[in-house]
Amino acid sequence: MTRERRTAEDRRKQLIGIGLRMLTARPIHQVTVDEVAAEAGISRSLLFHYFPTKQDYCVEVVRAASRRLLREAGADSAAGMVAGYVAFIQRRRTQYVGLYRAAGQHDWVREIRDETQAELTTRVLKALGVAATPELEVAVRAWWAFAEELAIEAGGRGLADPDALVRLALSTLDHVVRAA
Numbered sequence: 001m002t003r004e005r006r007t008a009e010d011r012r013k014q015l016i017g018i019g020l021r022m023l024t025a026r027p028i029h030q031v032t033v034d035e036v037a038a039e040a041g042i043s044r045s046l047l048f049h050y051f052p053t054k055q056d057y058c059v060e061v062v063r064a065a066s067r068r069l070l071r072e073a074g075a076d077s078a079a080g081m082v083a084g085y086v087a088f089i090q091r092r093r094t095q096y097v098g099l100y101r102a103a104g105q106h107d108w109v110r111e112i113r114d115e116t117q118a119e120l121t122t123r124v125l126k127a128l129g130v131a132a133t134p135e136l137e138v139a140v141r142a143w144w145a146f147a148e149e150l151a152i153e154a155g156g157r158g159l160a161d162p163d164a165l166v167r168l169a170l171s172t173l174d175h176v177v178r179a180a
Helices: 008-023 033-040 044-050 054-073 078-091 093-100 107-128 134-156 162-179
Strands: none
Touching: 008 033, 008 044, 008 054, 033 044, 033 054, 054 078, 054 107, 078 093, 078 107, 078 134, 078 162, 093 107, 093 134, 107 134, 134 162
């Protein structure tokens, strides 16, 4: 087998991309470095050159998944953000639940999820043009939990009208912001 020479950054991106693809089929804890290395056409030890431990590798894969969610959610308008968020969760419902909501989740996964939710909160407040206060941030953060649960539950029950979900989520956001 001929190995492809890549820059260090290209190789890291390739390895993270492989991990992201594997996440579509199984939970992060079932992704093995041996499979990742084999798919990349490199040795296990070379993978550990780029990521010192399996956890370091998994952290980067989960961070990449969170960046994809943030990218799809966008930042221009609350409506666009919610629509992108709902669509992302509905397309990847099983994987999303397995990654972010599974029992026995690692602390580092919770930390990445919290960072992602904090960024979503900041973005939606900015899109709404409202000044962030601690009370409002907490309320909107809780609202994101509602929006997440709404998208997960609707997908699990076969309620596939994303426009209706987005309208409901935006309506509750409006109420939360006014009440806070």
